[in-house]
Amino acid sequence: MIKACLKKCLPPVFIDFYRICSYGRLPASGVYDTWEHACERLHGKDYCDREISALVAFRTKQLLKNPETLPFSLSALQTIAAMGQILIETEKSRLSVLDIGGACGLHYHQIKKCFPSISFDWHVLETEVMAEDGSKTGNYEELKFFTKIGDLTAYDFIHCSGTLGYIPECESLLDSILGSGCEYILLSRTSHVKGEKDIFITQWHPLHLNGPGKMLPPGFKDKVVGYPARIFSKERLKKSCREIIQSAGKLMTIVHSYRCKGMKSAEFLISCKRNSVIALCRIRIMFCVDGRH
Numbered sequence: 001m002i003k004a005c006l007k008k009c010l011p012p013v014f015i016d017f018y019r020i021c022s023y024g025r026l027p028a029s030g031v032y033d034t035w036e037h038a039c040e041r042l043h044g045k046d047y048c049d050r051e052i053s054a055l056v057a058f059r060t061k062q063l064l065k066n067p068e069t070l071p072f073s074l075s076a077l078q079t080i081a082a083m084g085q086i087l088i089e090t091e092k093s094r095l096s097v098l099d100i101g102g103a104c105g106l107h108y109h110q111i112k113k114c115f116p117s118i119s120f121d122w123h124v125l126e127t128e129v130m131a132e133d134g135s136k137t138g139n140y141e142e143l144k145f146f147t148k149i150g151d152l153t154a155y156d157f158i159h160c161s162g163t164l165g166y167i168p169e170c171e172s173l174l175d176s177i178l179g180s181g182c183e184y185i186l187l188s189r190t191s192h193v194k195g196e197k198d199i200f201i202t203q204w205h206p207l208h209l210n211g212p213g214k215m216l217p218p219g220f221k222d223k224v225v226g227y228p229a230r231i232f233s234k235e236r237l238k239k240s241c242r243e244i245i246q247s248a249g250k251l252m253t254i255v256h257s258y259r260c261k262g263m264k265s266a267e268f269l270i271s272c273k274r275n276s277v278i279a280l281c282r283i284r285i286m287f288c289v290d291g292r293h
Contacts, residue, residue: 031199035168038200038228045226047166048127053104055220056211057133060104063212064138067113071212075161075189076110082186083111086157087118094119098155100173101126101163104134105143106212112142125149149173152180162189165230178240192234203229 032038039046063070072080086095095118099107102124112120120142126134131145152158158177164170164187177185193199204226208216216222 030202032202033200035200035228035230038202041202042226042228047227048129049225050129051207051220051223052210052225053127053129053133055207055217056130057104057137058217058220059211059213060106060134061137062217063106064109067109070106070110070113072110076107078188079107079159079161079186080111080114082184083115083157086184087115090156092156093117094121095156096121096154097123097157097159098149098152099124100158100160100177101166102159102161103130103211104137105140105145107159107161108140108143123150123155149176152176152182155180155182157184158182158186160185160187164190165232166227168228170230174240190232190237191229192232192237194235195233196235198233198236199231201229201231202226 030038030041032041097108097120099105099122102108103126105122105124108120108122108124111122112118122143124131124134124143124145126145126147128147131147135145158180160177164174167173177187204224207220207223207225208214210225
């Protein structure tokens with residue numbers, strides 16, 4: 001009874017602090033030379049954990065019960081800004097979107113709320129467990145879930161937010177994305193470090209930090225979850241970005257960086273037709289056609 005009352009009265013930040021402290025010290029993120037070495041440290045833990053997908057699906061479904069209160073994070077605002085520019089340039093009333101690592105479709109619902117008159121064919125590419133749980137959040141004609149990548153040339157917009165570094169075969173996926181010929185591509189929240197080589201880490205945190213929302217719903221028990229992650233070489237990533245400019249001739253770069261244990265996360269990529277600058281919520285969106293910005 002007392003615990004339930006405290007949850008209702010205390011601000012979420014105090015509850016988060018208590019939960020993290022209750023675990024003691026979480027395992028440190030080691031640095032490894034390969035993805036396989038990072039996986040060995042995790043002893044079988046990865047993002048395919050059924051409890052992660054179930055929590056993300058539950059929270060998403062709860063939010064959709066009242067669309068007027070949908071949250072909009074900084075990354076969501078970046079996606080909205082990008083979508084607005086795409087719609088201005090293409091003047092299309094229907095867009096096909098591939099949302100790589102789109103969880104249970106929250107990006108679609110946020111975009112749809114901002115652009116209700118636009119029709120979408122919104123395809124989310126996810127793990128098997130996330131795609132299965134995501135399809136149970138509701139019956140939406142424009143939103144579909146997939147576990148295998150299809151024909152990338154069929155999409156007007158490829159969206160990948162905070163996902164690329166968590167995909168084992170991300171190098172081949174990145175090559176496929178950049179070589180797809182898709183006119184509009186957004187790679188956001190992509191962690192990188194200085195140097196010529198990628199590094200690999202093990203990422204650990206409490207279960208309740210997954211998905212939209214702060215409070216852990218009834219029926220879920222908090223625990224430590226972990227999965228491997230790739231931190232890209234900034235030089236190598238920028239080189240890949242320049243290559244798409246040379247082949248497709250268009251690039252839009254959202255520049256927004258923040259520090260995290262010596263690493264930075266930055267937003268790269270989307271194409272456009274003209275040089276221009278847009279300011280939105282401290283985000284600089286720069287458009288270029290020749291690889292310079």
